[in-house]
Amino acid sequence: MTAAGTGTHTGTRTGRQLLVLVIGAAAVATLPFILPPAQEAVAVRILIFALMGVAWNVMSGYGGMFSFGHAAYFGLGAYAGGYLIVRHGVSPWIGMAVGAALAAAFGVTTGFLAFRYRLKGAYFALATFAFAEMLHLLALSFEPIEAAAGLNVPLLQGSSWWMLQFPPGSPNYFWAILALTVLAVAATIALLRSKSGGYVIAIREDEQAASSLGIPVMRYKLLTVGVSAAMTAVAGAFYVQYYLYINPDLAFGSAVSIQAILPSVIGGIGTIWGPLIGAAVLGPLSDVTATLLRDPPAALAFLEGRSGLDVILYAALLIVIVLALPKGVYGALRSYFARGST
Amino acid sequence: MTRRAPLSLAARLAVAAAVVAVVLVLAYARSGSGIVVSQAVLTGLLLGGVYGLVAMGLTLIFGVLDIVNFAHGALMTVAMYGTVLLASHAGLDPYLTLLVTAPALFGIGMALQSGLINRTMGSSLANQLLLTLGIGLLIENVLLLSFGSEPRSVAVGYAAPLRAFGAVADLTRVIAFLGALGLAALLYLLLQRTRVGTAIRAVAANPDGAQLVGIDVRRMYVLTFALGTACAGAAGTLVAPFVTVEATTGELFNIIAFVVVVLGGMGNVVGALVGGLLIGLTEQLGGVLLPEQSPLLAVFVVFVLVLFLRPQGLFGRSS
Amino acid sequence: MTLLSVRGLSKSFRGVRALHDVSFDVADGRILGIIGPNGAGKTTLFAAVSGGVAADAGTVRFAGQDVTRWPDHRRARAGLVRTFQLMRPFGAMTVLDNVAVAAQVRASSRAAALAAPDAVLDRVGLARYRDQRSTELPAAELKRLELARALALRPRLLLLDEVLAGLVPAERGPVLDLLGTLRDEGITLVFVEHVMAAVMRLSDEVLVLDQGQVIAAGTPAEVTGDPRVVEAYLGDEAALASGDDGDDGNDGNDGNDDDADDEDPETPC
Numbered sequence A: 001m002t003a004a005g006t007g008t009h010t011g012t013r014t015g016r017q018l019l020v021l022v023i024g025a026a027a028v029a030t031l032p033f034i035l036p037p038a039q040e041a042v043a044v045r046i047l048i049f050a051l052m053g054v055a056w057n058v059m060s061g062y063g064g065m066f067s068f069g070h071a072a073y074f075g076l077g078a079y080a081g082g083y084l085i086v087r088h089g090v091s092p093w094i095g096m097a098v099g100a101a102l103a104a105a106f107g108v109t110t111g112f113l114a115f116r117y118r119l120k121g122a123y124f125a126l127a128t129f130a131f132a133e134m135l136h137l138l139a140l141s142f143e144p145i146e147a148a149a150g151l152n153v154p155l156l157q158g159s160s161w162w163m164l165q166f167p168p169g170s171p172n173y174f175w176a177i178l179a180l181t182v183l184a185v186a187a188t189i190a191l192l193r194s195k196s197g198g199y200v201i202a203i204r205e206d207e208q209a210a211s212s213l214g215i216p217v218m219r220y221k222l223l224t225v226g227v228s229a230a231m232t233a234v235a236g237a238f239y240v241q242y243y244l245y246i247n248p249d250l251a252f253g254s255a256v257s258i259q260a261i262l263p264s265v266i267g268g269i270g271t272i273w274g275p276l277i278g279a280a281v282l283g284p285l286s287d288v289t290a291t292l293l294r295d296p297p298a299a300l301a302f303l304e305g306r307s308g309l310d311v312i313l314y315a316a317l318l319i320v321i322v323l324a325l326p327k328g329v330y331g332a333l334r335s336y337f338a339r340g341s342t
Numbered sequence B: 001m002t003r004r005a006p007l008s009l010a011a012r013l014a015v016a017a018a019v020v021a022v023v024l025v026l027a028y029a030r031s032g033s034g035i036v037v038s039q040a041v042l043t044g045l046l047l048g049g050v051y052g053l054v055a056m057g058l059t060l061i062f063g064v065l066d067i068v069n070f071a072h073g074a075l076m077t078v079a080m081y082g083t084v085l086l087a088s089h090a091g092l093d094p095y096l097t098l099l100v101t102a103p104a105l106f107g108i109g110m111a112l113q114s115g116l117i118n119r120t121m122g123s124s125l126a127n128q129l130l131l132t133l134g135i136g137l138l139i140e141n142v143l144l145l146s147f148g149s150e151p152r153s154v155a156v157g158y159a160a161p162l163r164a165f166g167a168v169a170d171l172t173r174v175i176a177f178l179g180a181l182g183l184a185a186l187l188y189l190l191l192q193r194t195r196v197g198t199a200i201r202a203v204a205a206n207p208d209g210a211q212l213v214g215i216d217v218r219r220m221y222v223l224t225f226a227l228g229t230a231c232a233g234a235a236g237t238l239v240a241p242f243v244t245v246e247a248t249t250g251e252l253f254n255i256i257a258f259v260v261v262v263l264g265g266m267g268n269v270v271g272a273l274v275g276g277l278l279i280g281l282t283e284q285l286g287g288v289l290l291p292e293q294s295p296l297l298a299v300f301v302v303f304v305l306v307l308f309l310r311p312q313g314l315f316g317r318s319s
Numbered sequence C: 001m002t003l004l005s006v007r008g009l010s011k012s013f014r015g016v017r018a019l020h021d022v023s024f025d026v027a028d029g030r031i032l033g034i035i036g037p038n039g040a041g042k043t044t045l046f047a048a049v050s051g052g053v054a055a056d057a058g059t060v061r062f063a064g065q066d067v068t069r070w071p072d073h074r075r076a077r078a079g080l081v082r083t084f085q086l087m088r089p090f091g092a093m094t095v096l097d098n099v100a101v102a103a104q105v106r107a108s109s110r111a112a113a114l115a116a117p118d119a120v121l122d123r124v125g126l127a128r129y130r131d132q133r134s135t136e137l138p139a140a141e142l143k144r145l146e147l148a149r150a151l152a153l154r155p156r157l158l159l160l161d162e163v164l165a166g167l168v169p170a171e172r173g174p175v176l177d178l179l180g181t182l183r184d185e186g187i188t189l190v191f192v193e194h195v196m197a198a199v200m201r202l203s204d205e206v207l208v209l210d211q212g213q214v215i216a217a218g219t220p221a222e223v224t225g226d227p228r229v230v231e232a233y234l235g236d237e238a239a240l241a242s243g244d245d246g247d248d249g250n251d252g253n254d255g256n257d258d259d260a261d262d263e264d265p266e267t268p269c
């Protein structure tokens, strides 16, 4: 796990991380010139995945509050963004902001209740799950915006950054989500470097000790939840805008919560780069299996036209990682090199 | 802040009964029909028995291994498909398949615990949770891949509606209820009256102490997980005749079982059974009280309230 | 001037009376030693005074303010700081970061926050462990880390829970000297200690707790002569009488695993 951003030598580390981020982002930004258009959709999905993972990591990796209900925040972002554009023609950027504010408010409110009643560990995880499921069920029957049937984002003529709509295959979508993800990572790095970051880690390590040292535990836990929820909502709002459709299952289903957890777990919980690496591993899986099944080799012919293989692969991956690399891919690499260098 | 003395068990049961009575009156006021209410109560209790059995398995695993098992529902689904196959292809009576599914699931549980989960004993909550989640997803999607997304069902030749207090109950639901109660009693006896049961309870109470007196703790973990999984399996077979069997059918039972386990007190086997009945009632009466909402909403509201107000469960001592 | 004033403090854990009607005052700049047999309620007293545990009854006044209803983090910021008997380092952090987190709470500027931790580490003799993970520290050093974090908060009053426990006699001298310096700098000290020689040497006054109650208070000499104290300490009589350090297995006792932290969530019924 990364040390707090409080020490004297973390300044250089922060600088290095930001440098890696900028260089990496610049390199990734050239992908649309290299990749065939079909692969670009995969790249966008990886980045949505990554953004969710980065967000989950803030609350559950650095904050130590294991969430099994990030679907709540994702769904609020998706529905806020979707509703505003479909019914009122409001720009998705504003939708993102509104969704982020809503999700943060929801996260802070439910978080306050959960912390007030001192839920921890499994109980906390189950409570987050219950809150997400409640929103899911409410969305299935919420009349005012006919949420249950799903929202279809209308297609516009031409291309507009303000409305975040471009002709099919435009690389602009890719650059937009790349920018959002990079911002989220940068925000995480900045948070960790700040005084608040030190407090957040201290609280994760020992709440009571942190409190006895003058750190207002509740406030910083809620801050962490709020930031994480807001980032997740941005991913949700972008999702609607990109796929032009949302329904209660896609927004609030428990699969969404699992998707938010996986990148960090695979890549490395509580590390800056872990969620990005995890997303890059997971994102293409469903396309690999889809390609495999569309034209299966003889040995797998019986699988033709069946679904489920992609989830089987990432479930198996999840099991292997948990058992063999409990610190995730990046976490394991880091420990390996750390041991090598001393 | 002054602390009130904890209520006795009898007082708590009385409070629970009072709450149920109030809800019944409200439901009657809301629906205006006695039959609607008694139907809800009957359906709720019958299904609640099955919830209780599923939750008993889950709570046993939680109490002894300290693991939140997200694979429980998927394992239940495995048994459902087992019953579907044996009943429709081999022509067995669905209830007879219990003799195959419960032992088979016991075996699967043993394999999972000794092969995979035992390796993460004592590691972080997140790790164990994710491992069972992975196992659950894996099983569910292997089922989806093997059987496709088309729903299956099990036909029972002698299904007939039974009547009581103006309410109607399908025979299959009554059998499931009675079967669940019977198996729950069996499990209870096993835990209370046998040497193995005593050993399991010793491990639950204090693993280190159990180790000291010569109990093979790892073996008890395996046995417990297997027993819990067999409960899920038996429940799967019992409900197969009246649910549509799909790869995800067990998920809902898993979720409800979590609620029941928390309500009854994590690790409390009897609490799980009572909690199951209460949640069955909550679900059905919630449907009467809030007809335009999913009946599950009431279940989650109760869940969150219990988490906040009595995290040790209705029947748990605060420990 | 009275810096800390405790009146009628009581606390029970599910029927176990850990504190009963405890009252005492500490004047600015003084050192109060607290002794008492295992389970007497000393750690609970610190928890209640520092706000980590809500007392059932009683008041705590600090620097002229009634802080009874203040949460612990607010009391800490006001300068009322405790250490833990069982060491509670922030495991994922380096030794330096452990201290830096605390320093930031009270730092007026970033520059001050960056300079303070190293100075504190120097004082407690942890400078050479600066960049190590705190979990890698030996127990004795962890004790000093507890002290270092508390000092980084620039406290007015320090509640020290068995800082000498687990130290071999040779290691105690420097810590005791440090406590003396702290007093000279104007920090008021309240410390729990089983090492009798240290209590006798350092304290201006001594408070004796037994079964949650104050059974004696006064100067070290007065307290040692008190028959009730001798009785409460029956097993440790020798240690008291000889005034030697109570090296008889009493120190280093961390027997009370649940350091008042895992109190159950308060439930309304």
Ligand SMILES: Nc1ncnc2c1ncn2[C@@H]1O[C@H](COP(=O)(O)OP(=O)(O)OP(=O)(O)O)[C@@H](O)[C@H]1O
Residues within 6 Å of the ligand: C013, C014, C016, C017, C018, C036, C037, C038, C039, C040, C041, C042, C043, C044, C045, C085, C253, C255, C256, C258, C259, C260, C261, C262, C263
């Ligand atoms: N969180 C808790 N829950 C229940 N009982 C507690 C808790 N904390 C303390 N106690 C009980 O309160 C009493 C006083 O404990 P405390 O830790 O304050 O004693 P102590 O004087 O610090 O003892 P020691 O010398 O062993 O450190 C003991 O009987 C202890 O078992």
Ligand SMILES: [Mg+2]
Residues within 6 Å of the ligand: C042, C043, C044, C085, C256
């Ligand atoms: Mg103590």
